[in-house]
Amino acid sequence: MSSTEIFETLESKVRSYCRNWPVVFTKAEGSSLTDEEGNTYIDFFSGAGALNYGHNNPQLLEPLIDYLKSGEIVHSMDMYSPAKRTFLETFDRVILKPRGLDYKVMFPGPTGTNTVEAALKLARKVTGRQHVLSFSNAFHGMTLGSLSVTANPMKRAGAGIPLTNSTKIPYDDYLDGVDAEFGWLERALSDGGSGIDKPAAIIVETVQGEGGLSAARAEWLRRLSELCRRYDVLLIVDDVQAGCGRTGTFFSFEEAGIVPDIVCLSKSISGYGLPMALTLFRPELDVWTPGEHNGTFRGHNPAFITATAALETYWRDEAIVPTLAARISQLHEGLSQIAASIDGAVVRGRGLLAGIYFPDHDAAGKIAAEAFDSGLLIETSGPEDEVVKIMPAMTISEEDLAIGISILSDAVATVTG
Numbered sequence: 001m002s003s004t005e006i007f008e009t010l011e012s013k014v015r016s017y018c019r020n021w022p023v024v025f026t027k028a029e030g031s032s033l034t035d036e037e038g039n040t041y042i043d044f045f046s047g048a049g050a051l052n053y054g055h056n057n058p059q060l061l062e063p064l065i066d067y068l069k070s071g072e073i074v075h076s077m078d079m080y081s082p083a084k085r086t087f088l089e090t091f092d093r094v095i096l097k098p099r100g101l102d103y104k105v106m107f108p109g110p111t112g113t114n115t116v117e118a119a120l121k122l123a124r125k126v127t128g129r130q131h132v133l134s135f136s137n138a139f140h141g142m143t144l145g146s147l148s149v150t151a152n153p154m155k156r157a158g159a160g161i162p163l164t165n166s167t168k169i170p171y172d173d174y175l176d177g178v179d180a181e182f183g184w185l186e187r188a189l190s191d192g193g194s195g196i197d198k199p200a201a202i203i204v205e206t207v208q209g210e211g212g213l214s215a216a217r218a219e220w221l222r223r224l225s226e227l228c229r230r231y232d233v234l235l236i237v238d239d240v241q242a243g244c245g246r247t248g249t250f251f252s253f254e255e256a257g258i259v260p261d262i263v264c265l266s267k268s269i270s271g272y273g274l275p276m277a278l279t280l281f282r283p284e285l286d287v288w289t290p291g292e293h294n295g296t297f298r299g300h301n302p303a304f305i306t307a308t309a310a311l312e313t314y315w316r317d318e319a320i321v322p323t324l325a326a327r328i329s330q331l332h333e334g335l336s337q338i339a340a341s342i343d344g345a346v347v348r349g350r351g352l353l354a355g356i357y358f359p360d361h362d363a364a365g366k367i368a369a370e371a372f373d374s375g376l377l378i379e380t381s382g383p384e385d386e387v388v389k390i391m392p393a394m395t396i397s398e399e400d401l402a403i404g405i406s407i408l409s410d411a412v413a414t415v416t417g
């Protein structure tokens, strides 16, 4: 039996990443992965954004091992534990207070989809309204609520039932340079006879991680935020992928200076790739009835331990920010050079959540395949997978980033040459 045959036989066809990378990965360290055959790969994928601090980061591994050996509680649902107490205190001291943010923290379950579901339910409960606006090419998750605000038609069709109570409106910058103004929306919201239901909330990604790496301009986000305030519509920022440092600041909306009503975090919040999610909301929105929204895995103590270690190591005094800024400049310089060599290619995204759009929509997939053969993991993004997506760990070394960019550059030259 080949090393991958058992997956083909026993596991559902629904799996997808393995189709691009048909090897069995064994070890991983920092920004490097090894397969069963001993081949190594530079990781520009980072667990779809769950590994902002790299694989098996020793700064997080040591406290995790100590914790697991200590006999302290592992699973505690939403009961009190010292690990949870320390996480809450650290998150408040290291992340919220220095940014002047006053949010209540909810543990909605282990995944990004869970935090989006909680945010949508809360917004509907608070406002008593049902409709939610989201954006063209948005991705917010795979369960019915989060899928209803997701744009991708193929994924929506998977629901098998009509997805209601959500309308998609044009995202900023999607067609590069097209200014998706809010004038029409403002008219619709202010005109009682417009026939458009006033929404409970607008949910937005500041960078569309799955939808093609379009990035909203700070000014556009500010106008969106003002519009929400003016018409008493809650603003939800889905920072599941763009948050936890990926754009250069802990929250991706910091650059715009906006304060969303609700914030969704998951992926890299545990730091170590352990499942964990947070829903943050303004304290006055805490209208839940106890038990009204619950779940078995609402904050897992080992994840609290690694999450706390990540915040203390990388965010206390913004310790990671200077090297992160340097890696971001290095990446964008490299991507600009690659894009400059191809007619119509455009660099997309922000920070270490970036990519290159290719006018030949088949190119990105071929480039990703070519890169894999040369030892680099990259994904594609966008409605037609027309964007090569680059998402290295924030802790990647200058050298590994340079090697990865050079493999990418060669792969682009081979495919487009």
Ligand code: PMP
Pocket: 048, 110, 111, 112, 113, 114, 116, 139, 140, 141, 142, 205, 209, 210, 238, 239, 240, 241, 242, 266, 267
């Ligand atoms: N929101 C965004 C912006 C995402 O990128 C994702 C995952 N790609 C999700 C929500 C859903 O997260 P999960 O896969 O953990 O359910």
